[in-house]
Amino acid sequence: MNTEARLQRAKDALAPFTRETFAPETNRLDVVIDAGDLTKATAAMLAADCGYLSAITGLDLGVEAGYMEALYHFCDAAAVTSLRVRLSREGQPEIDSVADQVPVASFYERELSEMLGVTVVGTPDPTHLFLPDDWPDGVFPNRRDFKIEDAAPVERDVPKIPEQGRMGNKFIVPIGPQHPALKEPGHFEFAVDGEIITGARMRLGYVHRGIEKATEQRNWIQNLYLLERICGICSHTHTSAYAMGVEKLAQVEVSPRALAIRELIAGMERIHSHLLWLGVVAHEAGFDTLFMYSWRDRETIMNLLEEITGNRVNYSISVLGGVKQDIGPAESKSIHKAMDYLEERIRYYLDIVSTDAMFLQRTRGIGTMTRDEAILYGALGPTARASGLVRDVRLDSPYGAYKHFPISIVTDERGDLEAKFAVRLKELLVTCFTIRTLVDNLPAGDLTVRFPRKVPAGETVSRVEAPRGEAFYFIKSEGGESPTRIKIRTPSLCNWTSVLNKAVGHQLADMPMMISGMDPCFSCNDRMVTVRRKNGSQTMSWFDLRAYGIEKYKSR
Amino acid sequence: MKIGSMFKDLLTSFFKKPITELYPFERPDVAKRFRGKLYYDPAKCTGCNLCSKDCPSDALEIIILDRAAKKFVARYHMDRCTYCGQCIQSCKFKCMGMSNEDWELAALNKEAFEVVYGRDEDIATLLAKFSGNKTEPAKPE
Structure with a gap:
């Protein structure tokens, strides 16, 4: 169809x-x-x-x-x-x-x-999802007449994070916002009956930075670097999605070579993201050897990204109208060399996660999600594909160079954690293959084309497949030097529902693995610094935070 | 199912050189395209200010003393810079570049982060003009 x-x-x-x-x-x-x-x-x-x-x-x-x-x-x-x-x-x-x-x-x-x-x-x-609990009533950031002065915190009885203990017949185990099992701040409350979870709740917004609102005060070019900082792992996803959308609005045709280089970097970013994920989940399972190994091998791709783009994270390779850096013979040689090494290592890891008896006890049959459940919960990316649901923007709506350099989709019907490992690791092998194809067949063309300072009025939707699933951008311009509205929906937000619903019936000890199994990215979801303080206010200005830090340091 | 399938890997790794680097005793080679400290050449500049307009973090100011005589002074705030390289991209006259040599930029005081580029006499004129009412960023109460 x-x-x-x-x-x-x-x-x-x-x-x-x-x-x-x-x-x-x-x-x-x-x-x-x-x-x-x-x-x-x-x-x-x-x-x-x-x-x-x-x-x-x-x-x-x-x-x-x-x-x-x-x-x-x-x-x-x-x-x-x-x-x-x-x-x-x-x-x-x-x-x-x-x-x-x-x-x-x-x-x-x-x-x-x-x-x-x-x-x-x-x-x-x-209740509030991103904004702090002491946010004043009747002040809404996305309204045009919003003024930052109105957003002063109000005195209010802030719902406290429950202490560990009984609530009626339930025993609540709070995890986070700061917790050793979480790499980023998020708050979870698990109601448990013995070891078995009977209910789950979560609260986000601890790293909400108000990026969507901030884009409205910056020009089109500055936003590229602001949006890049939504996520340190999938930074290129955000710049590509934004650049693609703005280029569509400005009716600027980007050269095939620039598009191919963007896809190449997207592939390398996927490798680095999945290897990082592999290490984190292995660490949650107590398999620290695999964690060290996969992070060591991830350095290969990080060095490669540094060599090509000039930075390990926040590569800043995309500009509006093209890319900054070219792939020359020297770079393509090092890419092939790195792929040789990574392909061998990935095959080895695939073998380990699918045969190691101890590891399989932590992954097989844990958090099994059927295809119908995946559709109901709106799962995206590898989380969906591990349940046999083919949902991938690169396949559904090929953008950029994916029209000419298509990828093959990896799915798995089992739906448990083991399937998530299989899907992500096999996806790595596919990505290595795509990268080789791209490097050997880079089309000719200019790196950048002229881009206007003002973007014509219009609205556009731009979707890009991030390593974690579909990233959704809605961009509206009114013909000025800066956007009127940018709406960002990142994949982690969609995958939360599936994890929270699947938590019920599992052991508490499986939760760290199930949560990291979907590769959550809190920073992607949250885009204001929110701190709970003695005086009850949750927001801190930059100067308050600095003064607070100095005071804390002196009182040691 | 295999048990202990990583033993071989463990043994070989045991005899390998550590992957970690001995910085600061051994200074690592950084990539050619690495984006370090920004350099500015007033001789090529036309004072169009596109670089400072496009800078996402307000890290660069081009102060024009005399456009015809090419008297420009650039005030570069290293601590605000995000090292994205957009200024280099925006500059049509290639008067800027980022070094892959100067990347050890930590300092013990904030003054070290403000770098001024331009001819010595231009900087001196500028300093004489602003001495007394030095522009400082807003300080916390």
């Missing part, structure tokens, strides 16, 4: 609710619907198999326009259907929850309500 047919199918499914339709881009369909029809329209979309709910964008059209919009993006292979629900800026706009149909929408709805000030009726958890 091609993209037109898919869009037509969505159009037919939405026909009873449609107020207005327009096609902003070739692969997109925007349908304006009434707020009251949202749940019915979502049900119709799901019943007609028109893709999965990928993200909800909250868009303020400004005081003059007088209304706001909530955009529900459904992705179906390359086709993106957006339900646009118009909401009044005055009073208390309300929208119905779709979380009973799409569990992962709960996260998106919490973000929508705290950022745009829309009450989501019937959402399972109406």
Whole structure:
């Protein structure tokens, strides 16, 4: 089925609710619907198999326009259907929850309500997701008339992190925000009955930096480097997704060579991400030898990235309109050499994780997720592919050089942790092969093309397959030197639902492995420094933080 | 299922040289394209200021004394720099570059992070002009 047919199918499914339709881009369909029809329209979309709910964008059209919009993006292979629900800026706009149909929408709805000030009726958890608990009422960062002065923390009874202990009949084990098993801050509460988990909750936002809002104050070029810093591991994913979207808006054609180099770096980033993951999960299992080995071998790819791009992380190789660095004979020689070594090592690790008796006891049959569950929870990336669900933007909607240098998809039907190892390690072998092909067949072309300082007005959706799954970007320009709105949805957010739901019934000791099994990236999810202090305020300015650090140091 | 499938690897690793480097006793070779300290050549500059406009971290200021006589002074804040290399990309006259030699940039005081490039007499003029009301970034109360 091609993209037109898919869009037509969505159009037919939405026909009873449609107020207005327009096609902003070739692969997109925007349908304006009434707020009251949202749940019915979502049900119709799901019943007609028109893709999965990928993200909800909250868009303020400004005081003059007088209304706001909530955009529900459904992705179906390359086709993106957006339900646009118009909401009044005055009073208390309300929208119905779709979380009973799409569990992962709960996260998106919490973000929508705290950022745009829309009450989501019937959402399972109406508390803050990213913003701190002492955020003032009636101040919404995504509104156009938002002023930073209004966002002063208010005195409020902040819900405390429960102490370890009984809550009624349950025993709650809190993990985090700072915990040895977590590499990044996140808070989990597991209700346990003996060793068996009976319920799980989580709280994010400890590393929320307000990047989406910050993009609105910077020019198009500066944003490239800001967005790169969303994640230290998949930095290139974010720059590619952003560059791709902005290039589409500016109607700039990037040379095939630049696109191929972007894919090459994306492949190398995937190798480094998966090897890092392998080490972390092995460490959680107590298999520290494998952790040391895989991180040693990861240095090969890190050095290679440094040689090509000039930096180990935050490569900054993409610019708007192309790439900075070329691949010459010397670089291609070192790439081949590194691939020779890595391919041999990856085969060896694949053998170990699928045969080592001790390790298999920690992975086989743990956190098994069926294909239907993966669809229901909206899993993405290797987490989905390990449950036999083929969901990969590189295949569904080939972008950039993936049209000419396609990749083969690795899936596994088993759905447990062992399958996640198999999928990721086999994906590494596929990636090594793709990198070799790319290096040997680099198309000719200029590295960069001229890029305008002002980007024409328009909206675009840009999707890129990060090592962890689909990264979703919605970019809106009003013709100025900086964007009007950038919405980012990273893959980790989607995969959380699956882990929290699958936790029930497992032993507490399996949790670190199950959590790291989906390769969570907290920094990707959270984009404000949030600290709990004695006076109850959770936010700290840079100067407060510095003064706090000096005071702490002197009082040692 | 094999038990102890990593024994061979363990044994061979036992006789290998450690993978760690003995920095600072051995200074490692860094990549040719490594982005270290920024260098600026006022002779090639036209004072278009595109570099400082595009800098994501406000690390660069080009102060124009006399455009015709090519009197430019660049004030480079090394501590704010993210070493992304966008200024080099934005510059159409190739008056900037990043060194792969100077990368040991740690210092014990903040003053060391402010680097000024330009002809000595231009810097002197500028300093004379601003002595007394030196522009300082806002300090915490």
